[in-house]
Amino acid sequence: MGPAGRHSSIGPRPFSLHTPSPAPGVQPRRHSDRPAFAPYSSLVRTLICSARVIDPASGLDRTADIAIADGRIAAIDRGLSASPADRVIDARGLIAAPGLIDPHVHLREPGQTHKEDLASGSAAAVAGGFATVCCMPNTTPALDAPELVEWVLSKSRTTAACRVFPVAAATTGRKGEHMSEIASCARAGAVGISDDGEVVASAGMMRQVLQNTAHAGLAFMQHCQEPTLTAGASMHAGQVALRLGLLGWPREAEEIIIERDIRLNRPIHCRYHVQHISSGHSVEIVRRARAEGQPVTAEASPHHLTLTHEACAWPDGHSYNADAKMNPPLREQADVDALIAGVADGTITILATDHAPHTPDEKARPFEEAPFGIIGLESALGLYYDALVAPGHIDWPALLALMTIHPARLCNLDRAHRGDEGLGELFVGGPADLTLIDPACRWTFSESDIHSKSRNTPFLGRAFQVRAVATLVAGTVRSACGCMAERSGAAAC
16 A cells, blocks of 8 residues: 655645545445445545546546545546535646656655655655655665665655655665565565666676566666766767767667667566666667567656756856756757657657756756756646647647556556556546646746755746646645635535
């Protein structure tokens, strides 16, 4: 069962994800051993009225009401607004989607809480519309043992504003030398395996990791970086690096690892996932592997879809902008175009922020010494819309599939793996995790919109066209914009 917490950007609230007992006379579902949920009745606590309900998993896309009781979806239908409810949300003009899922965030706890922690990172998540995040294992210590996985799950239940699921390290200390307790971490609740921030450089070790990850039934998430090609490099190998006098990071560093791993994985058939893909040639490698039937998926991050290596230089062209220093690095417009094409044709099936908080002092260091990465949770939806939907590359249902059911399936969080606790889709009796989106909200991203402990982003001051205006987790509103106050009340719509 997913972790939860009590922190909220609109004030602390009691928060429980325990499955309610069935109402008298209601028979349990055979699909799972958890108690069944009572059908739609007078127990409704929240009623969302007249939303455009989009559920990519089922293909639902129509105007409807959603009734919520005891943290679960009681009904999805038209005409529910005539029934009594404790709280009614007028969602006319809004999209109601499954709670967004980010399978790749860095929450820095344990060990680096000066940058972020479970409470602040999850507050940033719900502010951006995310009801679930999966945290990477590059903490101190690394999440390489079952007791550490259990610790994250336990602490997040009492401090986090959204559901938090840990991804466990592939090797001990993420050093690539000894394999971690993959099977035990999976049993403890890890939803994926990765040494993110470090590549599994040894082909022999990688083979063992793939075999054990496949046996555990999880996906392996690779940070694709051939280390001998990137030593000392701090940005893309191109004209901007030459102008700034910086050592360049070639595309081949990413592409070689993807090709190696796909070859190693052919007889193993582990689910293999390419994290934060950046090279246009990498997209073609993934496309070819998927066409061959290989179990390969890939994710794109907001910055790689919207920025190029030009962002690493300030407007004078000769000084550095460390807030644009990424790993993998921002590349050229041809790479951006290839990534967008990969999303549009289904090669890239997941969007993930790679939310990576760092302190202002760290980012103020000389470019070569500053850490890689930016925060991304609060601004992600607006950036994805700008890059993909506004230009017509994909539509809203396709965008939401990339942010809900596809990451749920990657991390075994979907209904096929978790029964009535399944995430990433809307179904009666399922968790009432929802994101309400205003598709016509004009706003400018400012520091007041940041809930993370860190501020490292090149997107401050950017105007957006859409916004997640409310995030519900287990039926509780965990974050809501001020505009939602006038939409909520105790009377029916």
